Amino acid sequence: MRRLESREDLERLREEALSRQPERFISLGMGTASRAHGAEVVYSALKEEVAKRGLDVPIKATGDHGLCGYAPVMVVYPEGVLYHSVKAQDVPEVVDAVGKGEIVERLLYTDPMTGKTYTYEQDIPFYKKQMRLVLGPMESVEPLSIEDYLCCGGFSALAKALFDMKPEEIIQEVITSGLRGRGGAGFRTGWKWEDAATRPDPVKYIICNGDEGDPGAYMDRCLLEGLPYEVLEGMIIGAYAVGAHEGFVYVRKEYPLATRNVQEAINTLRELGLLGENILGSGFDFDIQVVRGGGAFVCGESSALIASVEGRVGEPRSKHVHATESGLWGKPTVLNNVETLANVPFIVNRGGEWFASIGTEESKGTKVFSLAGDIYNTGLVEVPMGITLREVVYDIGGGIQSGKAFKAVQTGGPSGGCLPASQLDLPVDFDTLDAAGSMMGSGGMIVMDEDACMVDVARYFVKFLTEESCGKCVPCREGLRHMLEILDRITQGEGTMEDVDLLEELGYVIANASLCGLGKSAPNPVLSTIRYFREEYVEHVRDKKCRAGVCKALVHYEIVAENCTGCHICFKECPVDAISGEPKAVHVIDQEKCIKCGICKDVCKFDAVKVV
Amino acid sequence: MVKLTIDGKEVIAREGQTVLEAAREAGIFIPTLCYHHEIKPYTACRLCMVEVTKGKRTRFVTACDYPVADGMVVRTDTEKVKKCRKLVLELLMAQCPNLPQLQELAQVIGVEKVRFSKRDDDCILCGMCVRTCAEVVGLNAIGFEGRGFNRRVCTPFDEPSDPCILCGACSYVCPVNVIPVEEVDGYRIMERWHKKSAMVACSKCGRYFMTEDELRYLKEKTGLPEEKLRICMDCR
Numbered sequence: 001m002r003r004l005e006s007r008e009d010l011e012r013l014r015e016e017a018l019s020r021q022p023e024r025f026i027s028l029g030m031g032t033a034s035r036a037h038g039a040e041v042v043y044s045a046l047k048e049e050v051a052k053r054g055l056d057v058p059i060k061a062t063g064d065h066g067l068c069g070y071a072p073v074m075v076v077y078p079e080g081v082l083y084h085s086v087k088a089q090d091v092p093e094v095v096d097a098v099g100k101g102e103i104v105e106r107l108l109y110t111d112p113m114t115g116k117t118y119t120y121e122q123d124i125p126f127y128k129k130q131m132r133l134v135l136g137p138m139e140s141v142e143p144l145s146i147e148d149y150l151c152c153g154g155f156s157a158l159a160k161a162l163f164d165m166k167p168e169e170i171i172q173e174v175i176t177s178g179l180r181g182r183g184g185a186g187f188r189t190g191w192k193w194e195d196a197a198t199r200p201d202p203v204k205y206i207i208c209n210g211d212e213g214d215p216g217a218y219m220d221r222c223l224l225e226g227l228p229y230e231v232l233e234g235m236i237i238g239a240y241a242v243g244a245h246e247g248f249v250y251v252r253k254e255y256p257l258a259t260r261n262v263q264e265a266i267n268t269l270r271e272l273g274l275l276g277e278n279i280l281g282s283g284f285d286f287d288i289q290v291v292r293g294g295g296a297f298v299c300g301e302s303s304a305l306i307a308s309v310e311g312r313v314g315e316p317r318s319k320h321v322h323a324t325e326s327g328l329w330g331k332p333t334v335l336n337n338v339e340t341l342a343n344v345p346f347i348v349n350r351g352g353e354w355f356a357s358i359g360t361e362e363s364k365g366t367k368v369f370s371l372a373g374d375i376y377n378t379g380l381v382e383v384p385m386g387i388t389l390r391e392v393v394y395d396i397g398g399g400i401q402s403g404k405a406f407k408a409v410q411t412g413g414p415s416g417g418c419l420p421a422s423q424l425d426l427p428v429d430f431d432t433l434d435a436a437g438s439m440m441g442s443g444g445m446i447v448m449d450e451d452a453c454m455v456d457v458a459r460y461f462v463k464f465l466t467e468e469s470c471g472k473c474v475p476c477r478e479g480l481r482h483m484l485e486i487l488d489r490i491t492q493g494e495g496t497m498e499d500v501d502l503l504e505e506l507g508y509v510i511a512n513a514s515l516c517g518l519g520k521s522a523p524n525p526v527l528s529t530i531r532y533f534r535e536e537y538v539e540h541v542r543d544k545k546c547r548a549g550v551c552k553a554l555v556h557y558e559i560v561a562e563n564c565t566g567c568h569i570c571f572k573e574c575p576v577d578a579i580s581g582e583p584k585a586v587h588v589i590d591q592e593k594c595i596k597c598g599i600c601k602d603v604c605k606f607d608a609v610k611v612v
Numbered sequence: 613m614v615k616l617t618i619d620g621k622e623v624i625a626r627e628g629q630t631v632l633e634a635a636r637e638a639g640i641f642i643p644t645l646c647y648h649h650e651i652k653p654y655t656a657c658r659l660c661m662v663e664v665t666k667g668k669r670t671r672f673v674t675a676c677d678y679p680v681a682d683g684m685v686v687r688t689d690t691e692k693v694k695k696c697r698k699l700v701l702e703l704l705m706a707q708c709p710n711l712p713q714l715q716e717l718a719q720v721i722g723v724e725k726v727r728f729s730k731r732d733d734d735c736i737l738c739g740m741c742v743r744t745c746a747e748v749v750g751l752n753a754i755g756f757e758g759r760g761f762n763r764r765v766c767t768p769f770d771e772p773s774d775p776c777i778l779c780g781a782c783s784y785v786c787p788v789n790v791i792p793v794e795e796v797d798g799y800r801i802m803e804r805w806h807k808k809s810a811m812v813a814c815s816k817c818g819r820y821f822m823t824e825d826e827l828r829y830l831k832e833k834t835g836l837p838e839e840k841l842r843i844c845m846d847c848r
Binding site for chain 2: 296298313317318320466467468469470471472473474475477478479480481482485502505506508509512513514515
């Protein structure tokens with residue numbers, strides 16, 4: 001690849017790329033979520049079938065498209081015909097249809113709530129309510145194709161920043177934009193940059209935090225996998241703005257594809273002269289290294305992450321002195337989340353005011369969420385700040401599966417809070433979610449239906465956090481351990497009302513006295529469930545009941561005589577031979593033997609097994 | 613000079629001092645278990661948390677590393693401070709139920725009973741030993757292992773630690789006195805670190821006063837002739 005010596009070289013390459021860019025192409029989501037659903041086999045089949053027919057339709061293997069619950073998803077452009085859950089055996093039919101300009105009806109998306117079938121991606125409600133800004137180029141860009149990225153306007157923001165703007169003007173735009181950190185804390189990015197930029201130290205660093213560790217959340221993974229150039233462009237602009245010449249992308253070990261794509265993207269940018277010395281002939285030098293994290297959740301915390309990059313144990317430290325003053329190796333350091341940096345090229349290109357026109361008073365722009373749980377459309381969504389939780393859960397998420405009732409939505413990852421139906425009309429922004437006892441976090445969003453036991457949910461998340469606590473400070477290490485013990489007790493029917501009070505007291509102290517963000521936010525799942533679902537705690541403690549039938553110690557299984565046809569299937573499937581009964585006669589469960597595994601209930605076709 | 617108030621009392625502190633240092637000089641009690649003036653603040657025990665108001669903003673911070681500032685208002689006696697202090701100590705007492713130092717502190721700050729299940733650790737994980745070894749002695753003979761409540765202080769792989777010179781500095785700083793040092797028949801033994809080393813007798817008075825490992829380390833560090841180092845502190 002030839003080195004770009006100037007802005008003109010870049011624009012020339014862009015024009016060449018645009019002239020080669022096909023109008024008609026097939027985009028196949030090939031991120032980790034899609035690969036788990038067999039996208040690689042589909043990709044090979046597509047290649048083969050297209051070649052066999054001699055069609056001039058290129059196939060782009062892109063990052064995940066977002067509708068991950070229906071992966072592999074492919075879209076035929078320019079029309080935007082979307083096919084989902086495509087299998088290798090579907091491919092010949094799809095390619096035939098593409099060749100003839102027809103449509104394969106059976107692979108189109110049907111809205112599970114309304115039963116309506118949609119041909120075009122842009123009409124599907126899942127996409128319609130979204131505002132895909134940072135995820136925008138995902139479907140038309142092959143992650144490592146510099147040409148694809150240039151065709152979406154890639155690196156025009158970098159050129160603008162380097163040649164038309166002074167560093168302080170860039171920072172001012174970012175301040176005007178109101179961009180706040182997407183990793184969880186929501187600190188204003190512009191202020192952070194300004195603070196680092198004004199430090200006199202000639203050596204400064206910029207770090208991109210890709211240590212995304214929330215269970216079920218994969219916003220940053222998807223961006224690093226699918227649009228590494230976008231993130232890196234934001235990072236180079238950030239480095240120029242604050243005066244850093246060295247940067248690090250910290251990616252967790254569990255993200256092999258993201259690590260590979262970022263590393264290869266960096267290599268390409270070096271070859272092109274978009275990283276290294278004298279970027280685009282501007283005189284600005286900057287290079288990036290990839291650092292792989294070992295997978296400790298706490299390393300997503302800024303001071304622990306910095307310790308980890310330095311090669312020390314990833315443990316947080318007190319942060320009275322900000323990293324922007326003394327961070328990596330004691331030098332001024334800017335640490336931004338992946339998604340935060342991905343927003344930067346848009347702000348530079350379209351201006352801070354444009355960005356600030358999206359969202360609410362205090363939370364600007366869009367936010368990517370990974371929508372998971374008991375809804376129809378699980379996947380990655382990008383919405384404008386201020387959208388209500390209801391719109392996300394029902395309009396985008398398609399509502400609760402199997403017609404069950406909504407119970408709670410947990411936002412913000414394991415240390416977020418659980419919000420009930422009464423809070424569904426809350427706007428999604430940093431401060432509203434905080435005030436409601438939850439948080440924006442990095443963008444995890446888990447929807448739960450009536451089958452979720454809120455005490456058990458709190459127990460689950462506290463268990464995760466107890467295991468991930470580094471153990472340095474007392475409230476987090478010891479406090480969480482006892483929280484978990486108490487929750488275990490309550491879910492086993494051995495709790496007392498004093499235990500519930502003690503949970504609240506522990507929650508208060510852990511939240512206030514812990515050393516880092518992990519501890520400070522860890523009580524959220526407990527405190528929010530006590531706040532909104534107190535009656536469930538009371539039922540567990542006083543009535544020894546779990547209304548959702550989740551807490552095994554508090555339930556037993558019974559066969560409803562009227563419904564039992566004596567089909568004998570439960571008898572055959574019970575792993576401990578606890579069910580007796582002759583074929584065609586009513587069966588009975590021996591409570592002494594029953595281990596409450598629930599298999600009988602799952603296999604019964606006549607609704608004859610109930611949880612009491 | 614920096615002027616601040618702590619619990620309503622005007623205090624003059626030096627630039628660069630921490631709230632804890634200023635308070636202690638002014639005779640105001642703030643409990644700590646992981647602080648020692650010779651090593652860097654660690655902010656792990658969380659017992660020294662106080663409320664600090666600067667301008668309009670009140671924050672809940674650790675006094676051991678928070679720098680004083682002019683006009684700062686510090687409160688060490690608010691409900692929040694007391695509530696957190698007590699519960700944190702209660703948690704430590706549940707972790708290590710048999711430490712007299714914790715019982716004494718409990719009397720001072722008013723922890724009456726422990727409402728949590730107890731385990732029988734003896735180490736409160738303040739890290740004083742680990743940090744002293746690294747920062748003062750200049751060795752890293754011991755360290756932390758495990759995370760969360762499985763965290764503990766040990767030697768690498770629980771084997772006798774090569775760098776350990778049995779200087780006993782870790783034992784000296786341990787606030788709960790659980791790193792015993794024994795001296796038997798000309799040997800110094802530290803069971804906790806699986807180490808034993810022959811001792812050096814003072815060339816003047818004949819008293820055993822340091823280990824051979826220490827002698828070797830001191831020689832290397834100071835470059836002083838061995839015969840000088842073989843004289844004990846009393847005879848020098």
